[in-house]
Amino acid sequence: MTVHDTGPGITTGALARRLGVSPTTVRSWDRRYGIGPAERGDGRHRRWGPADVAMLEEMCRLTAAGIPPAEAARAARRKRSAAAAVTPDAPGVTAAAPVRTAVTGPAAPVEEAAPEPPPEPAAPSRRSAAGSGLPLGDVRQECRGLARAAVRLDAPAMEELLRAALAEYGLVTSWEEIMAPTLRAVGRKWESSDDRYVEVEHLLSWHVSTTLRRAAVSGPAVASPAAPVLLTCVPAEQHTLPLEALAAGLAERGVPTMMLGAAVPAEALESAVRRSGPAAVVLWSQSRSTADPALAERVARTALGMRGARVSPQVLLAGPGWLGRTPAPGTVRPVGLREALALISRLYGEGEGLADATEREGGDAGAFGAGR
Secondary structure, eight states: OOOOOOOTHHHHHHHHHHHSOOOHHHHHHHHHHSSOOOSBTTOOOBBBBHHHHHHHHHHHHHHHHOOHHHHHHHHHHHHHHHHHHTTTTTOOTTOOTTTTOOOSSSSOOHHHHHHOOOOOOOEEEOOTSSSSSSOOOOOOHHHHHHHHHHHHTOOHHHHHHHHHHHHHOOOOHIIIIIIIHHHHHHHHHHTTTTTTTTHHHHHHHHHHHHHHHHHHHHHHOOOSSOOOEEEETTTTTOHHHHHHHHHHHHTTTOOOOOEEEEEHHHHHHHHHHHHOOOEEOOOOOOSSTTTOOOOOOOTTTTBSSSSTTTTTEEEEESGGGTTOOOOOTEEEOOHHHHHHHHHHHHHTOOOOOOHHHHHHHHHSSSOOOOOO
């Protein structure tokens, strides 16, 4: 990331948003490793100049590359000291000046006068400019911030970034454009790095799951006699996050749900359908090896209700595992979270078709599957 002129300096909150970390993390680095601003404003407020920003960006880059925080902080401080040392005209600053010494006198702070240091040989490529080292491609800045926090194992930053994304963009956009792309990038990195990123994937998945479940329980209270939507993974399928995203979206709409979770045996799944009498059953399959068309057809043919007035549940084949398979009668394959929400909403008489839901949510139907 190129350092631009920040004038008299930026606040800790603005710096945290720029780096994709939490303000708590920035303050913690200052206390633990002495990488705070070279100058402080009146009172306790920190103001971060260009060289300070460059130092923190270097800290993020090094920790994302796996360097221990203490060692990364020493290297980042040396970089700021080197930048200050090449400005001999600035009063009160020499090559040996302490990192935390404030500049006195009427002259501007040395950080504003120091030229931008030349790029180092180990500088990341343009694609990995976010400092995460993950194959993200062209994504939202919030996605890059979440990736950086995940690689650093910065749990407070992930919590704050996910909360802010939901508050600003809503559930569907947050899932499709921030959560899911980051989860997929971490998964690809894990698969290509001999399990080096397994802890990153697990921690990120946990925080995404926590955010989604919190969103589900914070939706409108559902006290409806209507039949629920049964959400379940097919046998041997462990990925549940997309179903959790769907559960949160349905909760926002006041639709009752019942979540069975991962790897539900066929016999137990069919028993749950008969006992709960759902209006719809969502069968999640992440990979082609777990998709079971015969099971889907049996669920779609299940007769529910009293004799003479029996109906069958609508079955939604969700996830990339169903790609290339012809849907059986009574089943439908939604192409994304938006379409799944629209199809289920119609079952509950909300009168909203796919086109209406897509326009209201904004954008086209996106990829449903990601992560665990």
